[in-house]
Amino acid sequence: MARAFFIPPIPHMEVPVQTLPRVLCSSEAISSPATSLTTARANGVGLLGCGTVGSGVARRLLASHPGLIRGIAVRDPHKPRDVRWDDFSSDAFDVVDDPSVRVVVECIGGLGLARELILRAIARGKDVVTANKDLIATEGPWLAAFAARTGASLRYEAAVGGAIPIVRALGGSLAxxxxxxxxxxxxxxxxxxxxxxxxxxxxxxxxxxxxxxxxxxxxxxxxxxxxxxxxxxxxxxxxxxxxxxxxxxxxxxxxxxxxxxxxxxxxxxxxxxxxxxxxxxxxxxxxxxxxxxxxxxxxxxxxxxxxxxxxxxxxxxxxxxxxxxxGAGGDATASSVVADVLAALEARERGVQAHEGEDLVSAPLRAPVLVRFASGSVVTSDAMPLDALEAAAGGFGHVIQSLSKGRGEVQSMIPVWRDAA
Ligand SMILES: NC(=O)c1ccc[n+]([C@@H]2O[C@H](COP(=O)([O-])OP(=O)(O)OC[C@H]3O[C@@H](n4cnc5c(N)ncnc54)[C@H](OP(=O)(O)O)[C@@H]3O)[C@@H](O)[C@H]2O)c1
Structure with missing residues (x-):
């Protein structure tokens, strides 16, 4: 039976994040890699930021797809860089608004300007590729839903694990x-x-x-x-x-x-x-x-x-x-960004799949704890939740007290990893 998905209204730029629904999670962030260079050349890319990651992206795309990049925005256009580009812009919004730009690649980072630029790109129906884990981790679900509403896509392979293709694997092969x-x-x-x-x-x-x-x-x-x-x-x-x-x-x-x-x-x-x-x-x-x-x-x-x-x-x-x-570094991360750019150019016509659901149920991890005492003795506790451990770190809760008998002051309490049975 067909399911009705709730698609939130396009948010106004100033709406506080807390008021926006977090009900959808897009799997459109993942799709198969691009193979057609013709398609790629027919569409423009706007690059926001040309630092550790952005410069790696620029060098790769300039070498592999000449003419694909239409604009590069940086904070200081006069800074010497190892990227061959004549016309760095100091106005990132200009690059987003360039009508020849279809994919906006955000490599600035942070939750302020980068967020505004991404919102602007999505509002204009442009595909967004980002390495910005801070933003995706805190606002990714509704940003993906917003993108679904405007016909844009949001891709973020580079936000987790640098060159490791785990985001794509989870949404593709492991879907x-x-x-x-x-x-x-x-x-x-x-x-x-x-x-x-x-x-x-x-x-x-x-x-x-x-x-x-x-x-x-x-x-x-x-x-x-x-x-x-x-x-x-x-x-x-x-x-x-x-x-x-x-x-x-x-x-x-x-x-x-x-x-x-x-x-x-x-x-x-x-x-x-x-x-x-x-x-x-x-x-x-x-x-x-x-x-x-x-x-x-x-x-x-x-x-x-x-x-x-x-x-x-x-x-x-x-x-x-x-x-x-x-897991990080300019070249490794740029490799994932470029793959997302090419995928975005190829998969423009694909529909966005959305998943309905409530927030992920979350309880703290549980693990036995290795407790080290001033006397030099080391004792392993029963499994306890991570937040109880945090509380115990201040006042040494009853679990720790029962272990400490005559062993002196607790020096440290560190969980010992146990795989689930
Ligand atoms: N570095 C890594 O290994 C790594 C790994 C995974 C994910 N990431 C993520 O990738 C993103 C970028 O990281 P990064 O290490 O490449 O940062 P970065 O080296 O500090 O580069 C940031 C870039 O943003 C530009 N910028 C800053 N303010 C701007 C403004 N107002 N307008 C236009 N451009 C502006 C800077 O311009 P200037 O060059 O003129 O200063 C610089 O080119 C972050 O979200 C980060 O979390 C990084």
């Missing part, structure tokens, strides 16, 4: 799959830092090294506090479970309080410390969360090195699938 669990190690910066600590570095030195090498931003809070991983997990969970999902709903812990002693305590037990981000079905609810966790050395989550990512999908028919590779 009919009953997924039980999705997640893994989704943030390269924290993985780099934890790896360096495994090699003997202190947290502050490891983070400084990550910043020096360009793996961490000067303000690293989004990465180390787990926001970036939560954003990516929300996007993946929404696609995997075909329900809208937003990152503020996820339980989250970062790596800020981790010490070298914690890493060493895990290593002595054959465990590696990783920032794990997972959503999984547990009875009627979907547990989800981001937490540093000890992972057995032979587990797929222990695999990524440096800034790599790993994403594992567990489903009824597909079994366990593991995707891994470069």
């Amino acid at each position: 009919g799959e009953d997924v039980f669990e999705i997640g893994g190690v989704l943030n390269g910066t924290t993985n780099f830092v934890l790896d360096a600590m495994d090699g003997g570095a202190e947290y502050a030195d490891a983070l400084a090294e990550a910043q020096r090498l360009g793996f961490a931003e000067q303000d690293p809070r989004s990465d180390v506090d787990g926001h970036d991983a939560a954003h990516k997990l929300a996007i993946l969970a929404g696609l995997a479970f075909r329900r809208p999902s937003v990152s503020p709903a996820l339980a989250r812990r970062g790596i800020g309080g981790i010490s070298r002693d914690d890493v060493r305590a895990g290593a002595e037990r054959g465990l590696r410390l990783k920032l794990v981000a997972v959503a999984r079905k547990a009875g009627d609810v979907i547990e989800a969360g981001v937490t540093p966790a000890f992972v057995p050395e032979d587990h797929p989550f222990a695999r990524p090195r440096g800034a790599e990512n790993v994403v594992r999908v567990v489903g009824r028919g597909c079994g366990t699938l593991v995707f891994s590779g470069a």
Whole structure:
């Protein structure tokens, strides 16, 4: 029987996000890759931003599809760049409004200007490709619904996992799959830092090294506090479970309080410390969360090195699938952006499929916890939810108190990863 989908009205630019419905999740973000260069040349691309990701996109498209890019907007048109383009614009709205531009590629980032530009493009029925995980994780569901209303499309493969084609896989090859669990190690910066600590570095030195090498931003809070991983997990969970999902709903812990002693305590037990981000079905609810966790050395989550990512999908028919590779960086991310651009140009005529549903049910992840005491003893607790662990971190709840008998002050409490049975 045909189902009636609720398509929200086109929002006015100033309408606060909270007042807009989050009832649809688009799978149109995924479609098969483009093959026809003729189609691609007949349509224009407007590029917004030409930094780490945007310059990679520009170089690739200028080389592979000359004439396809019609405008490039940047903040400072006079800045020296390694992109051959004569006429950088400082007015990104001009590029969006250019009638020869059919696909708008947003590589500026953030929730302010980028959001306005994307709204403007969608309102004009233009296809949008973005690497902006912050925006997609918080407003993706209704932006996709807005795009469906105007006949535009919204693609964001690059927002999760850099070069790893997981968004497309979930909406394409795995579209009919009953997924039980999705997640893994989704943030390269924290993985780099934890790896360096495994090699003997202190947290502050490891983070400084990550910043020096360009793996961490000067303000690293989004990465180390787990926001970036939560954003990516929300996007993946929404696609995997075909329900809208937003990152503020996820339980989250970062790596800020981790010490070298914690890493060493895990290593002595054959465990590696990783920032794990997972959503999984547990009875009627979907547990989800981001937490540093000890992972057995032979587990797929222990695999990524440096800034790599790993994403594992567990489903009824597909079994366990593991995707891994470069999770960030200009070239890796640009590769996914360019694939989305070509797909948008090819698939213009496709209709948008929408999924009806309420917000994703979310409960915090549960895991046993390895508690390290000042006396040097280490005890593993029963499974407890991540938010109880947060509460215990302040007052040491009754579970921890019962473990602590005579062992002295608690130094750290870190979950130990257990796969669902
Ligand atoms: N870097 C990665 O590895 C990575 C990976 C995955 C996703 N992403 C996402 O990709 C997006 C871009 O990241 P990025 O690392 O490429 O950032 P970036 O290097 O800081 O580049 C940002 C670009 O935006 C331009 N810009 C800033 N304000 C502007 C304005 N008012 N008008 C026009 N252009 C403006 C800047 O112009 P100027 O060059 O003149 O300053 C710059 O070219 C973000 O959403 C990020 O989360 C990045």
